[in-house]
Amino acid sequence: MNNEEIFLSATLIFTLMGSSTVFAAGSEPNDSFATADPLIYYKLGKISSATDVDYYKLSGAFMSGSYTFKLSVPTLADFDLYLYEKVGSSYLLRKSSTYASSTHESITYNFDSSKEYYFLVKGYNGSTSEYYYILERQ
Numbered sequence: 811m812n813n814e815e816i817f818l819s820a821t822l823i824f825t826l827m828g829s830s831t832v833f834a835a836g837s838e839p840n841d842s843f844a845t846a847d848p849l850i851y852y853k854l855g856k857i858s859s860a861t862d863v864d865y866y867k868l869s870g871a872f873m874s875g876s877y878t879f880k881l882s883v884p885t886l887a888d889f890d891l892y893l894y895e896k897v898g899s900s901y902l903l904r905k906s907s908t909y910a911s912s913t914h915e916s917i918t919y920n921f922d923s924s925k926e927y928y929f930l931v932k933g934y935n936g937s938t939s940e941y942y943y944i945l946e947r948q
Contacts, residue, residue, distance in 0.1 A: 840864050843894075843901055846928055852946040855931060857889065859940075863932040866945060874923035878948040881907070881915040881931060887941040888934040891915040896926035908934065916948075 840847040846865035847853065855864045881891045888911035894901040904927075907915035911934075921927060931945060 840866070843867075843896070843928055849929065849945065850947075852944065854942065854944055856940060856942045857887075857931065857933050860933065863930060866929045866931075868921070868927040868929070873921045873927070876918060876920045878916055878918040879929065880946055880948055882944040882946070883912070883914060884941050884943070885912045887911065887939070887943070889915065889931055889941070889943055890934050891917055891945075892930040892932075893917050893919055894928045894930065896928065901928065 839845050841863055843865055846867040848869040849866035850869055853866060857864065879891070879893075881889060883889045890906065890908040892903060892907075893905040895904050896902075905917050905919055907917050909915055917929075919927075929945065931943065933941075
């Protein structure tokens with residue numbers, strides 16, 4: 811199944827569930843802080859190799875207060891989620907979620923709208939299988 815088919819399937823499921831939520835597909839390359847995709851509510855992404863990683867930059871002035879972000883992973887996939895804050899020219903790790911295989915990851919954090927935040931999604935120990943995931947604000 812390609813990204814468009816996954817995107818359409820997720821849209822159909824949420825429509826059938828009575829939600830008007832639409833998932834925005836991540837774009838490549840988003841393999842560094844400099845090329846991070848913007849993230850407001852939802853992103854559909856894919857880890858396609860042992861070296862593939864995906865970065866997302868939180869955007870929007872609304873990002874002030876406590877929010878939870880959830881990384882939904884398929885069965886047998888083992889992805890980890892990391893939250894970074896940009897401080898000057900450095901990126902400081904603020905929180906991580908590294909549960910075992912087939913377990914969704916989540917991070918709750920008290921965000922400050924005057925700061926820049928980034929999420930990193932990557933496979934545990936260089937997971938090599940191709941898997942799609944959904945990163946969403948709860």
